[in-house]
Amino acid sequence: MNTQNIFTIQLEQEDTSEKPPPNEWEILRENTCSTISQLKKIKLSVYKEKLNLYSEKCKIKDDVILALQTCLETYKNTNENNNELISFLKTKLAERHSKMVALKKAHETQNAGYESTICEKNEMINTQDGIIKEKEKQIEELATKIKQQYELTIKSDELISSLRATVEDSEAKIKERDQKITQLETELTTKAERIRTQNLLKFDAALMLCKQNDRVVSSTIKELQEILSGENRSEIKIVSLPRIGPIKIAVENVATGPCWMVIQRRGYKVVDFNQGWFSFVEGFGNLDEDYWIGLDKIHAMTKSHMHELYIHLVFANNETRYAYYDNFAISGKSDDYKLRSLGNYVGNAGDGLRTHEHHIFRTIRYDTKTTVEYNRWWQHEYPNCNLNGTFSEKTEFGVWWCRGNGTYKFVESVQMLIRRKQV
Secondary structure: OOHHHHHHHHHHHOOHHHOOOHHHHHHHHHHHHHHHHHHHHHHHHHHHHHHHHHHHHHHHHHHHHHHHHHHHHHHHHHHHHHHHHHHHHHHHHHHHHHHHHHHHHHHHHHHHHHHHHHHHHHHHHHHHHHHHHHHHHHHHHHHHHHHHHHHHHHHHHHHHHHHHHHHHHHHHHHHHHHHHHHHHHHHHHHHHHHHHHHHHHHHHHHHHHHHHOOOOOOOOHHHHHHHHHOOOOEEEEEEEEOOOEEEEEEEEEEOOEEEEEEEEEEOOOOOOOOOOHHHHHHOEEOOOOOEEOOHHHHHHHHOOOOEEEEEEEEEHHHOEEEEEEEEEEEOOHHHOOOEEEOOOEEEOOOOOOHHHOOOOEEEEEEEOOOOEEEEEEEOOOOOOEEOOOOOOOOOOOOOEEOOEOOEOOEEEEEEEEEEEOOO
């Protein structure tokens, strides 16, 4: 049935009393027709969209069907490849089985060979057991010999003990003699102290005379010492040091007294002091000429007793000066031979060694443009003396004492002497 007919039927059934004018009916009819046409358009558009959706779904299904067909083909191909692999693996397994059979036969033959070698080894072991038994017999014979020797050693020990007793008796006698010697030494030292005080008094008197007669510049301390003490005698003595044993030392008498031991002498310029560490530890040179006694010996001397240090210096123009310290001692090897103490200073050369107190002895190597130099002294960052340098050098590596205003006062000859202090 038509939409127009529906609307006309409905209009006829309505009340005839209220009939609109003919113009309104036409307008209404046109409006209804327009709405119906719009509804039809909407339905068409909806149907088109549905058709599009159905077409897209059909395309997707076609793609799925193609994918499934390709998968089936690949599965068929893989199945064929798997069948080929299975046949290949079967052939390999057959080959492996044949190899295993061959290996089993080879192992059986090897086991038979091993059994034969084991039998041979057992026979060798039996022979070795016999040899071992013979060796054990020989060892027993040696043990009896060792027992005999042990008995002999016991007898020798008894002899040694008897000899020790005799040695102890002789040591007691030696101690008695040593005590007598020490008594004599004390007597000698007291006499030497008396002579020393007398010489000092004479020395002071001579200096006063020099000052009064204006002869200080022309006469030197060395000349005064010769006037006061006569001959400056030097002799070689043998001294026994702990841990080192007997050594030869040069002993001199100076203005301050006798029995001064020379630990360093320079001035003859015949011994090269450009030595390494071990030379300065052990010592080098000639006792009658240039000489360094060695750090080990200085430590052994100053270890157990207080010692005095006397430094005799001769500068240019034969200017003679001295420096005296009343408690000189150095440490041992474990402390790098540190200058342990100096004590109080007396002298007219200047307290040049004070800066180096409590510093270790070093042989520092310096590479210069021309030569290789060493500072062989108790080192300090700002040194104030170096008596083991090189005479030809007029720098820090030379032989000098107490620099002032940036200049070094170089030494022509020097002598360091020590002696045991009488407390």
